Amino acid sequence: MQTNPTYSSLVAVGDSFTEGMSDLLPDGSYRGWADLLAARMAARAPGFRYANLAVRGKLIGQIVDEQVPVAAAMRADVVTLVGGLNDALRPKCDMGRVRDLLTEAVERLAPSCERLVLMRSPGRQGPVLERFRPRMEQLFACVDELAARHGALVVDLYGAPSLADPRLWDVDRLHLTPEGHRRVAEAVWQTLGHAAEDPEWHTPVPATPPPGWGARRIADVRFARHHLLPWIGRRLTGRSSGDGRAPKRPELLPYEGPLL
Structure with a gap:
């Protein structure tokens, strides 16, 4: 791969991870790794030029229907x-259908761009996600296969x-902090062939004393009340956090923002 390449445009496709939750800006919008x-x-x-078509809560079928044709047309x-x-984190999931849609x-997208970038999404430690890890790893195996077949990164x-x-x-245990998003941006930057600005992005953060039992229980209660129960409610009623929400950068326009 070319070292330190220069690209003239970027389109980001996906869900809340790519939209930028929970890297919150002072005006209430989200920034994120993209x-x-x-x-x-x-x-x-x-x-x-830059476009970000990602919208929180989107399933792979919605991404294929709503975002992929738009992104492909942007070239x-x-x-x-x-x-x-x-999809993989839902109680019922047809992983065969997920693989088919991701393949589509x-x-x-691969023929429409110079460089397609796929990801094996990060996985937080903890008991809640353990039951879903087999599905996550099936998804990532599909990502690896598709990348090899289509020359994607x-x-x-x-x-x-x-x-x-x-x-x-x-605190919602589903989205990265600003520091997490910074590390993801660094990872993609290096994968694209650029010189590392943070060679240690993947190494563990320094150890700190773990919170006490009481602090953990308070955090668990807050998590359940403010994040887990609303998430379950949306699943039971067929709603999504992204219903009716438009992408934050729907057009491929010159980037206007701080050169961070």
Whole structure:
């Protein structure tokens, strides 16, 4: 692969992970790893253009129907695709259908761009996700197979010890903190062939004393009340956190923002 390449455009496709939750900005919007990556790429390429089509809560079928055709038509230099994990985390999931839809997405996007980037999503330590790990690993095996077949790049976030650390996850236990998003942006940056700005992004963060029993129980109660129960309610009623929500950057336009 070319070292320190210059790309003129980026389109990000996916769900809440790519939208940027929970990297919250002062105005209430979300930034996230894709915005951080776009800022770095824009610093290298005058006139750099960026679109982020990702919307929280989207399943892989919705990504294929709503985002993939739009992204393919943009003919960007780089397209990132992360999807399928929302499906895998549902109580009932047809992983065969997920694989078929992810395959369709890759087959449509790969010919439309110079570089397609796929990811093995990060996995937080803890008992809640343990029951879903077999499905996650099936999904990531599919990602690896598709990348090999279509010449796509794979960013292995699942295998990074730092991103398994609960301290890099927000209180909802589903989305990364700003530091987590920064590390993901660094991982994608390096995978694209750029010189490392943080060679140790994947290494564990320094150890700190674990919270006491009381603090853990308070955190568990807050998590259940503010995040787990609403999530279950949406699942039972067939609703999504992204219903009616438009992408934050629906058009491939010149990047306007801080060159972080």
